[in-house]
Amino acid sequence: MKMPETLPDFLTDPNAVLKDSVDWRHGQVPDYSAANAKYASERTVLHSQDSLEQRVTCLVKNWEKEVSFKQHLKDFRTMAPGWWVTVNGGRKFTLPDVLEQGSYNALIGEQAFFCSSKLGFEESHRTFRRAMPTGFAWEVLDVWSGPPKVAFKWRHWGKMTGQLHCPLSNGMTIIAQPTMEQHGMSGCALARLDADFRMESLELYFDQQQPMASMVSDLVRLFDSFELAESLPGVS
Known part of the structure; x- marks a missing residue:
């Protein structure tokens, strides 16, 4: 797919959709200043403005803002009708x-210290915002192919300066205290784009336990001392 001279703004500006006049969740345009500042100061690669890597960066950052804060299907611009996402070849989730x-529930799923079935949209997002109040940043590391099939490697990270509330499958919620350290995850993705550079599908590949594993390492050691550990999948 050849890149045209004029590209949609969601490929050139990582905050393009924040300028949309829509019915945002919480009644206002979301504030990404903390995440943007963290990305700018801590990213590991610097892509040139006109690079394919920067185009993919803008696309995914705008997509994340839409799925996290837009409420109505008519307002989405980064996804084509019929869009879907999978993680590690599992269930296809539609928009x-x-x-x-909620995107965290769909993408992380049922884990030992993150029981998505016990969380609604807002609480699942609040889980990470509470634990990482200084921002949960995301960057593209490498892009291996261009449109219409875009394969790329990514990294997602933040500093745990707040409490992490962990819902368990037995209905309990336990709290991990701040580690004051950086935590995150990395993975690969394949995005299929249409002629208007909107995503038709997104296939993600990463360790779904990774987002919580390092943040709850002290809790894992605690639970290893009790029989309850045997009832929690993924704890070893």
Whole structure:
């Protein structure tokens, strides 16, 4: 797919969709100043403004803002009708699925210290905002192919300066205290784009336990001392 001279703004500006006049969640345009500052100061690679890597960066950052804060299907610009996402070849989640459950619930799923079935959209997002109040940043590391099939490697990280509330499958919620350290995850993705550079699908590959594992390492050691550990999948 050849890049045209004029590109949609969501490929050239990572904050393009924040300028949209829509019915935002919480009644206002979301504030990404903390995450943007963290990205600018801590990213590991610096892509040139006209590079394919920067185009993919802008696309995914705008997509994340839309699925996290837009409420109505008509307002989405980075995804084509019928868009879907999978993680590690699992269930296909449609946009209505993600809007109902929340992107964290859909992408992380049922884990030992993150029981997505016990969390609604807002609480699942609050889980990470509470634990990482200084921002949960995201960057593209490498891009291996261009449109229409874009394969790339990414990194997602933040500093745990707040408490992490962990919902368990047995209905309990335990709290991990701040580690004051950086935590995160990395993975690969394949995005299929249409002629208007909107995502038709997004296939993600990463360790779904990784987002919580390092933040709850002290809790894992604690639970290893009790029989309850045997009832928690993924704890070893």
